[in-house]
Amino acid sequence: DIQMTQSPSFLSASVGDRVTINCKASQNINRYLNWYQQKLGEAPKLLIYNANSLQTGIPSRFSGSGSGTDFTLTISSLQPEDVATYFCLQHNSWPNTFGAGTKLELK
Amino acid sequence: EVQLQESGPGLVKPSQSLSLTCSVTGYSITSNYWGWIRKFPGNKMEWMGYISYSGSTSYNPSLKSRISITRDTSKNQFFLQLNSVTTEDTATYYCARLIRGTDYWGQGVMVTVSS
Numbered sequence: 001d002i003q004m005t006q007s008p009s010f011l012s013a014s015v016g017d018r019v020t021i022n023c024k025a026s027q028n029i030n031r032y033l034n035w036y037q038q039k040l041g042e043a044p045k046l047l048i049y050n051a052n053s054l055q056t057g058i059p060s061r062f063s064g065s066g067s068g069t070d071f072t073l074t075i076s077s078l079q080p081e082d083v084a085t086y087f088c089l090q091h092n093s094w095p096n097t098f099g100a101g102t103k104l105e106l107k
Numbered sequence: 108e109v110q111l112q113e114s115g116p117g118l119v120k121p122s123q124s125l126s127l128t129c130s131v132t133g134y135s136i137t138s139n140y141w142g143w144i145r146k147f148p149g150n151k152m153e154w155m156g157y158i159s160y161s162g163s164t165s166y167n168p169s170l171k172s173r174i175s176i177t178r179d180t181s182k183n184q185f186f187l188q189l190n191s192v193t194t195e196d197t198a199t200y201y202c203a204r205l206i207r208g209t210d211y212w213g214q215g216v217m218v219t220v221s222s
Contacts, residue, residue: 091209095168098154
């Protein structure tokens with residue numbers, strides 16, 4: 001199985017800050033990498049699919065980049081409603097595998 | 108809008124079978140792919156398997172022969188059965204639609220395996 005290493009596992013930032021979260025795949029996954037946001041008690045929400053495509057309805061402050069093995073989720077200006085856990089998913093090969101998650105809190 | 112809702116018992120005894128239902132509204136399960144994901148205590152997540160628009164299935168090899176995913180198209184539901192459960196199967200179970208990787212998820216149902 002492809003291993004996904006996500007960092008950091010915990011992040012504290014202030015409103016307005018630029019925030020970056022990383023995922024590294026153990027082998028080439030092309031651009032088949034998604035980013036999700038999950039708030040407590042809610043279903044995960046797809047933010048970015050295929051590395052850099054913004055899902056419909058997601059604010060433009062969210063963006064994704066990368067290809068191959070290294071990927072980044074960026075929040076350009078952190079808002080209070082962005083407090084959540086973020087995780088990545090590779091869907092290049094079965095079984096699809098997940099990063100361990102990043103818990104984002106406000107400083 | 109597509110909505111998925113998991114249902115099933117929250118407590119299962121070791122060695123028994125875990126059975127869950129995913130009810131889908133706003134989209135037909137005879138299109139695309141539909142599957143089950145679980146999140147363990149400690150937050151590790153695992154893709155368990157999926158069923159296609161035609162009814163074919165694919166499972167995570169880690170679950171070997173313990174897993175079965177079926178569907179009832181008349182009710183727009185699909186199902187998870189996991190046999191011979193142990194305490195290591197304690198997790199929150201999610202159903203999901205496989206478009207763009209995985210787009211829509213249910214809210215999840217917590218299942219504890221304990222005697």
